[in-house]
Amino acid sequence: MARVCQVTGRKPVTGHKVSFSNKKALRRFLPNLQTKRFFLAEEDKWITLKLSTDAVRTINKNGLLATVKELRAKGMAI
Secondary structure, three states, X not given: OOOOOOOOOOOOEEEEEEOOOOOEEEEEEOOOEEEEEEEEOOOOEXXXXXXXXXXXXXXXXXXXXXXXXXXXXXXXXX
């Protein structure tokens, strides 16, 4: 499965690894993804999401049901 957050869409970006001698080599910066289970009380079931830590805070702020409704409106099967 791809390293992409299901809520925010964050994915790896590329940049330079810079050595002490200032030589530059390409590297990937990976998002801080966590696999998290939530209990959706309205549907009486558990859902598993692959989220960035920023998305976990978004769910805490907006609520799980509102976030799931947005994802389903985008066409994601949850």
